[in-house]
Amino acid sequence: MVDRVGCVVIGAGVVGLASARALAMAGHEVIVLESADMIGTGTSSRNSEVIHAGIYYSKDSNKARLCVKGRDMMYAYCESHGIDHKRCGKLIVATDEQQVELLDDIKGRAAVNGVDNLTFVDSKKVLEMEPNVTCHGALLSPSTGLVDSHSLMLAYQGEAEDHGAMIAFNSPVIGGEIRGDGILLRVGGDEPMELLCDHVVNSAGLYAQTISRSIEGIPAESIPGQYFARGVYFTLGGGKPPFTRLIYPVPDPLGGLGVHVTIDLGGQVKFGPDVEWIDSVDYTVDPARGELFYESIRKYWKGLPDGSLQPGYAGVRPKIHPKGSHATDFMIQGPDAHGIKGLVNLYGIESPGLTSSLAIAEDVVNLLPA
Ligand SMILES: Cc1cc2nc3c(=O)[nH]c(=O)nc-3n(C[C@H](O)[C@H](O)[C@H](O)COP(=O)(O)OP(=O)(O)OC[C@H]3O[C@@H](n4cnc5c(N)ncnc54)[C@H](O)[C@@H]3O)c2cc1C
Numbered sequence: 001m002v003d004r005v006g007c008v009v010i011g012a013g014v015v016g017l018a019s020a021r022a023l024a025m026a027g028h029e030v031i032v033l034e035s036a037d038m039i040g041t042g043t044s045s046r047n048s049e050v051i052h053a054g055i056y057y058s059k060d061s062n063k064a065r066l067c068v069k070g071r072d073m074m075y076a077y078c079e080s081h082g083i084d085h086k087r088c089g090k091l092i093v094a095t096d097e098q099q100v101e102l103l104d105d106i107k108g109r110a111a112v113n114g115v116d117n118l119t120f121v122d123s124k125k126v127l128e129m130e131p132n133v134t135c136h137g138a139l140l141s142p143s144t145g146l147v148d149s150h151s152l153m154l155a156y157q158g159e160a161e162d163h164g165a166m167i168a169f170n171s172p173v174i175g176g177e178i179r180g181d182g183i184l185l186r187v188g189g190d191e192p193m194e195l196l197c198d199h200v201v202n203s204a205g206l207y208a209q210t211i212s213r214s215i216e217g218i219p220a221e222s223i224p225g226q227y228f229a230r231g232v233y234f235t236l237g238g239g240k241p242p243f244t245r246l247i248y249p250v251p252d253p254l255g256g257l258g259v260h261v262t263i264d265l266g267g268q269v270k271f272g273p274d275v276e277w278i279d280s281v282d283y284t285v286d287p288a289r290g291e292l293f294y295e296s297i298r299k300y301w302k303g304l305p306d307g308s309l310q311p312g313y314a315g316v317r318p319k320i321h322p323k324g325s326h327a328t329d330f331m332i333q334g335p336d337a338h339g340i341k342g343l344v345n346l347y348g349i350e351s352p353g354l355t356s357s358l359a360i361a362e363d364v365v366n367l368l369p370a
Helices: 012-024 061-080 097-113 123-129 147-160 205-214 287-297 351-368
Strands: 004-012 032-033 090-093 119-121 140-141 146-149 166-168 173-180 181-185 191-200 227-236 246-249 260-263 269-272 274-279 309-319 329-332 342-348
Touching: 004 012, 004 181, 012 032, 012 147, 012 191, 012 351, 061 146, 061 147, 061 351, 090 123, 097 140, 119 123, 123 140, 147 166, 147 351, 173 205, 191 205, 205 309, 205 342, 227 287, 269 287, 269 309, 287 309, 329 351, 342 351
Parallel strands: 004 032, 004 191, 032 166, 090 246, 191 342
Antiparallel strands: 090 140, 119 140, 173 181, 181 191, 227 269, 227 274, 227 309, 246 260, 260 269, 329 342
16 A cells, blocks of 8 residues: 655655754655664764864855855754754864965855854964964864764754654665656565655665665666765874864865864764775774874874874765765755656765755755645
């Protein structure tokens, strides 16, 4: 038997949950289908938990627009909903003389994106602010911060449910077809079922392309490539954190923001993520990669003691372009992009997807009027 439903969101990560919340609040009947047995087990629990300011992204990109908007929405949401967060700020440090000029470019690009509060800090002032950091100069970003991403997801889930949304766990979408009377989804798991939906939001993160390919009728040429870039973290052994702010090197144009320092809200210092292109999703942390971390970190923290890093965890970036491409954008596809009424596909929702989650959800609602 086929059940008829209003709107299905595939995936209960931070973006799927934010979308479910926004859709339910806009009056949609919402069911979230999640293959795991709880929320946020994918990329949403394997990231740096940084509220990004919106500094680096290309002019007029979705990332630039949604990060700046999402950051402001996120701070307001955390404050009004009692979610643990901290506007701790970050320093982007030039580790050699050439990089000092790049700081100028970064400041200029940030201003174009509407992030106009970055200030230059000279090396002496950096030492006063962060006595363990050695550099040739830095930019201070006061609107970068941290958020407890699990509490955030629980809040999104709670509000979605308060507005009538339901989450079905252990419910993987395994295929479907585009029909004249709606979008049919086949759901596997313990209780297989078929749902005929007016609206579908494909927010399956690393597997969004897999799902689109499994739904007959979605034009193949509208589905981007599917690539994976792992980032591992190493944690610093106990004691007082050596920094009070987030410390980032000048970013690598070919991927990732460099081996940076994040201090989570519990005071745990972690370094990472690095960038390693892989063929399939795999969260293994190879302890040998630690050697490269020591080298990168000592460019700005000379005092990093030998033997102080422990393998932490890994996340995998959902990429839509192969290795070697310049940083790419979020791909948010509504009916205009693929020609299918009622369908939104979210591809390549890598960083700053956590920061942007509330703003992405607004886009989703606008693409699917109730
Ligand atoms: C290493 C790393 C660091 C990052 N750091 C930051 C940061 O500091 N700040 C920031 O803003 N962003 C950061 N990000 C990005 C951010 O984590 C992601 O953009 C965000 O978590 C994406 O959420 P999502 O809901 O799209 O995906 P996910 O969290 O991956 O959720 C997708 C969900 O879909 C489910 N699913 C998959 N297939 C199916 C199926 N067939 N049927 C049903 N369900 C399915 C999965 O189980 C999963 O729960 C980082 C990302 C990485 C990889």
